[in-house]
Amino acid sequence: MDSEDRSPFGYDAFRRTCPSHTVLEMLASKWVYLTVCALRRGRLRNGELARKLEGITPKMLTQTLRMLERDGLVRREVFAVIPPRVEYELTELGQNLAGLLSQIRSWAEEHAPEIKDARARASADHGEMGAAP
Amino acid sequence: MDSEDRSPFGYDAFRRTCPSHTVLEMLASKWVYLTVCALRRGRLRNGELARKLEGITPKMLTQTLRMLERDGLVRREVFAVIPPRVEYELTELGQNLAGLLSQIRSWAEEHAPEIKDARARASADHGEMGAAP
């Protein structure tokens, strides 16, 4: 039965021409996850985001925010002052998504140890480079 | 307050050296989403997955499955027959995750129209190439 696989909306993310597939593609980015999670509890400025998202480069931050804005998940507000001030906040749609993405983040944090162990076991089974006494 | 941002597990996905950050990185792939969703209701063979995940290349399928296996989300079973028979199924950890990823998939399918509209509006505002009467 495939009926369980199809959403009741007529969209099917398994088909690469389906709009929902491109949505999934857009969500499949660690910076999207983290940016949306970071904005979850309120608006932030560019610099605040840059500090919160450890390791993000200005280019990736701008790119990610522009994409989220384009897709209607983030609202960008510019204040005409010097030095410039720009604030970002989630739209309603974005907040809706943020709930789910936060769950994924929590899952990642909760199960990180298990996965770390699994990886260690995998490289021990495979790599097998330790000099056994 | 940052307290709400930190999980009760001592892991913080915002820090790029945290194991949970690498877990998030691993999850940030459309093929991971779709593969885990596809295996949600039972074990499948390589070929069955290849047909279900429209557009995936054999390389990406193998790569994705190997990664999921390495991280303990998928179990791989080989039958020593000719022609070869290999089956994949979710581990308990994988099934646990599949619930969340299915929600993301449903969200993508449910909100695809809104996002499509937002994109159309964005390119209309920006592109602005239509000859206005």
Place this chain on the structure above:
DNA sequence: AGAATCACTATCCATAAGGTACCTATGTAT
């Protein structure tokens, strides 16, 4: 005999991620 199934593997190329440097405009410090 030739094609198809099956589960991969190897190779190449285009795209995307990522890093560094620089730009705008102002106020402040020296």
Place this chain on the structure above:
DNA sequence: ATACATAGGTACCTTATGGATAGTGATTCT
């Protein structure tokens, strides 16, 4: 007066990654 800091970017370049194409070996189907 020159230099620096702030803030929010853009431009340029290098390196990973994703994706396309073709091939492997053994067997069954037509």
